Amino acid sequence: MNDTGAKIAQYTVTVVVLLTLNFFLPRMMPGDPLSYLLGEPSADAPMLLTEEMRANLLAYYGLDKPLLGQYWDYLGGLARGDLGWSIYYNAPVGSIIMGRLRWTLLLGGTAAVIYIALGIGLGAVSAWRRGSKSDVGLLLTVFSLGSWPPFFLGMVLIVFFSYQWGLFPIGGAQSAQAARIGGLRQVQDVAYHWVLPGLTLVLTYLPGIYLITRNSMLSVLGEDYVRTARSKGVLESLVLLRHALPNALLPIVTTVAMRFGFMIMGTMFVEVVFAYPGMGTLIYEAGAARDYPLLQGAFLVTMIFVLALNLAADLVYGWLDPRVGRERA
């Protein structure tokens, strides 16, 4: 068996496990399956259903079928792109998620590009100048910044940059006015709303990337081939860029890939703090409203997204390290 085959098998098993969990978990919860579909009865909306209405509803949603039959229907629905119906928004889950996903991708994606690039750059410089004032200074800055939980850091930024100094909006992804005008005005407005949540994410995840890069570079800089390159007179900057960095990148890619889930979770917290209309606030609202179909759909999309990122990281790894991906002896 080669590595690619093993990877495909691993991802397949994972997806099947997640789909199954996503199906069974809500059904294992105590209580009436109808309260799951229609929302829980409350004081203003008590459940007034006769036995006959109940039976009709259960039959309508296919909940009177045996569990395996329901599972089959669920998989069929997913294959058609049907993620169910949201109780709270009274709209298809799939289209709600599509509306939210782009904001999360915009916020999390641009922030990720910035903190990964900046983290690798700063980490490499820090390792190269090990022990110097700039190295120690960077290290201390990173330690003091990197320990802030994103939701707390976001709050502090809001207090100063929005409430006290009035520099940036307190939340949201864009203003209604700019969205109506469109064009460049809207782009500017979206960027303006991006600054605080984006900055929160960059400050939260930059330290981790920086530290891994620094450690990885320090290990590589002690290798014989780096000494050889130096002693034969290769320019110091070329040693860093051509000999050390490519090899130091391998553990960085692995660690970043393993942290995608953690970073996505951080993005969700930041969204809630800044009322940014992405997946995080969606899950927050769905949780508060006990809108289970919406939660399930949001979960599934998030999972598949993280798995796709992991797969991409695996491919990048194989490309960076030619030893990976060849047939095993």
Added chain:
Amino acid sequence: MRRVDRWLGGVGWSLLALFALAAALGPLLSPHDPTTMDAPMLGPTASHPLGTNDIGQDILSELLHGARFSLSVGCLAAGLSTAIGVLLGVLAGYYDRLGFAVMRVVDVFLAVPRFPLIIFLAAFLRPGFWTLVLFFTLFGWMKTTRLVRSQLLSERHNGYVEAAVAVGADDWRILVRHLLPSTLSVALVQFIVTFQHVLLAESGLSFLGLGDPTVKSWGSMLRYAFEYPTIFISDVWVRWAVPPGLCITLVVLGLTLVGFSLEVWMNPRLQGKAG
């Protein structure tokens, strides 16, 4: 550089010791029961050093009880998952067939994005203390297993192990007396990293309102402060939102510093001996 490393490590250990003490003595140090209600939104007084929250609970007492909850979930989950990770890793590194099976399970567990999954599970199950510990343990052992196994694979053919086999030591003795100690440093670092992740994740869950609503934790304190309508307009946030946020930050900082100094201590290259 080495002096800086030691100094940072010292700061880290002191921070952790301070918070461990606060958590251990929490109920003794608290001026009030954090669930009893006095007048709401009191400013700092002698009886309420940090004032009270919107329903009149003493903020300092909430903070101390929150320390107990947040730190014990983190410590227990990190301890259990590290222990399971080391145990499976040692066995997987010593017995080849078992190792193959264990590593396939590790692969599947590692491929599951565990933090989104834990948010999802929490949204459905509204976990209490033990459920949280269970979640974080269930998804926290894999990296330790993988690291310990590779440590063992490289250690197992060393001279001292072969010497032990030659003098007739049984498997148990070789594993416990000779191989287990070699995994100690890996286990320590993994414990700290896991502790950090669990603390942040647990606070985050409580902040999202997905924890146990009856329990005081730093995350849930932040949630209630954040949801208070005028929190950022007055300076109430300084005594209500800042203390729990700062506590999480300082514990995470303590763990980072300790982890960093341990890593430098274990890996001489980071100290600048080579190169």
